[in-house]
Amino acid sequence: xxxxxxxxxxxxxxxxxxxxxxxxxxxxxxxxxxxxxxxxxxxxxxxxxxxxxxxxxxxxxxxxxxxxxxxxxxxxxxxxxxxxxxxxxxxxxxxxxxxxxxxxxxxxxxxxxxxxxxxxxxxxxxxxxxxxxxxxxxxxxxxxxxxxxxxxxxxxxxxxxxxxxxxxxxxxxxxxxxxxxxxxxxxxxxxxxxxxxxxxxxxxxxxxxxxxxxxxxxxxxxxxxxxxxxxxxxxxxxxxxxxxxxxxxxxxxxxxxxxxxxxxxxxxxxxxxxxxxxxxxxxxxxxxxxxxxxxxxxxxxxxxxxxxxxxxx
Numbered sequence: 001x002x003x004x005x006x007x008x009x010x011x012x013x014x015x016x017x018x019x020x021x022x023x024x025x026x027x028x029x030x031x032x033x034x035x036x037x038x039x040x041x042x043x044x045x046x047x048x049x050x051x052x053x054x055x056x057x058x059x060x061x062x063x064x065x066x067x068x069x070x071x072x073x074x075x076x077x078x079x080x081x082x083x084x085x086x087x088x089x090x091x092x093x094x095x096x097x098x099x100x101x102x103x104x105x106x107x108x109x110x111x112x113x114x115x116x117x118x119x120x121x122x123x124x125x126x127x128x129x130x131x132x133x134x135x136x137x138x139x140x141x142x143x144x145x146x147x148x149x150x151x152x153x154x155x156x157x158x159x160x161x162x163x164x165x166x167x168x169x170x171x172x173x174x175x176x177x178x179x180x181x182x183x184x185x186x187x188x189x190x191x192x193x194x195x196x197x198x199x200x201x202x203x204x205x206x207x208x209x210x211x212x213x214x215x216x217x218x219x220x221x222x223x224x225x226x227x228x229x230x231x232x233x234x235x236x237x238x239x240x241x242x243x244x245x246x247x248x249x250x251x252x253x254x255x256x257x258x259x260x261x262x263x264x265x266x267x268x269x270x271x272x273x274x275x276x277x278x279x280x281x282x283x284x285x286x287x288x289x290x291x292x293x294x295x296x297x298x299x300x301x302x303x304x305x306x307x308x309x310x311x312x313x
Contacts, residue, residue, distance in 0.1 A: 019048070022066040026073050028124075032144050033077040034084070035097030035129050037304055043080070047073040074145060074159045081137035092226025094234070096294050097129040098301040099280040102262035123148045126264045126282035126294050131181045135174050142167045143174035192260070192267040195283055198290060199258050199269055205249050210242035215289035220244070225298035228278075241293065270305060277305035 023044060030040035047069050051059065062068050088095050122128055123144070132140050138160045145151040145159070146167070153164040153171070160167065194213060201209035220241045224230035235241050257272045263282045271279040280302060284292035296302065 019051070019065060019069070022069050023048075026069060029070065029144075029149060030073055030077050031098075031100070032123055032129070032132075032148060033074070033141060034080060035133055036301075037098050037100055038300070039080060043073050043076045046076055071155070071159060074141060078137055078141050078160055081140060085137075092224070093230065093232040094221050094223050095133075096221065096223035096296055096301075097126065097133065097264075098304075099126065099263050099268075099282060099296050100124070100304055102265070122265075124264050125266050127181065127284045127292065128178070129264070130294070131178055132174075135177065136170075138162065138167075139170045139174040142170035143178075146171045147175065191283070191285055194285060194288060194290065195267040195269060196260055198283070199260060202245055202249055203258055205246045207242045207246050210245060211238045213290055214238035214241055215286060215291045218289070218291050218293070220293040220295065222295040223298050223301070225300060227299060228297050230295070230297045277302045280305060 026044045026047065027037075027040050030043040031037055034040055034043070050072055051065070051069060059065070132144070135143070141160050142153075142156050142162075145156050146153060153167040156167045156171075157164045160170075162170070198210065198213050201213060216238050217236070218238050218241055220231075220235040222230035224232075231244070235244055253273065255274045256278075257275075259270045259272060261268055261270045261280075263270075263280055266282060268283060269281040270277050271281070278297065280296045282294045282296075283290050284294075
């Protein structure tokens with residue numbers, strides 16, 4: 001459903017240019033809060049619908065339409081995060097954030113990125129989003145809005161219904177989780193080279209080469225939603241993961257291609273069947289070894305890889 005950029009009476013909205021400029025950031029903000037591009041777009045749609053549900057007089061007294069939309073979108077996300085936890089209880093297998101393709105505009109946003117804050121490009125990495133998903137809704141909103149987008153704790157307090165001091169504590173707790181989960185960058189070679197070597201070893205069904213690229217304690221997780229075949233639980237250990245991926249390659253149908261792509265701002269792989277994305281893989285590395293593989297196979301989460309559309313920015 002397209003976002004209604006005109007009020008119901010079809011008269012031009014004097015704030016139209018401002019609203020159009022906010023849509024990109026709103027989707028990026030909602031995606032970081034929810035981990036779902038589809039849900040993020042629904043949130044933005046709802047925020048604009050609420051804007052135009054007001055009378056022209058009501059809209060006229062709002063000093064900053066952009067700030068108003070951001071606050072409303074954040075509140076909608078906060079409510080959705082609570083209900084999402086209940087829905088996850090019935091999700092088949094592991095749940096992972098929806099992967100998004102490369103975008104040169106991921107780094108746009110409000111934050112001035114001081115040294116103690118998360119950079120905007122890091123905030124869309126799969127490793128980052130997976131950690132965010134372990135947080136309570138209030139922690140996730142407080143941390144993301146403050147550390148990523150530079151919102152004040154006073155503004156966040158109005159969104160989550162807590163005091164500014166409580167929001168500060170929530171963000172601090174979330175920050176500790178993020179720091180604990182961070183892994184050092186590869187010491188030699190580039191992450192893209194390591195992922196490329198994984199692709200070639202996988203395509204060659206070379207178990208020993210795959211084991212050499214994986215950390216001994218590596219973990220691989222797949223998200224199928226119960227719609228397609230995938231391991232329902234995590235695979236642990238380099239040997240087990242390597243043998244499982246070689247088995248997948250041996251059983252794969254014809255016309256299968258493995259393509260190197262940027263996944264959530266990091267080097268990743270896309271497995272295409274007859275030109276259609278069937279699996280998107282994101283990686284996390286420690287040193288020069290792969291420590292985490294996240295394989296998204298749920299077709300509902302692969303729309304942005306098969307449709308002609310723009311990812312959130």
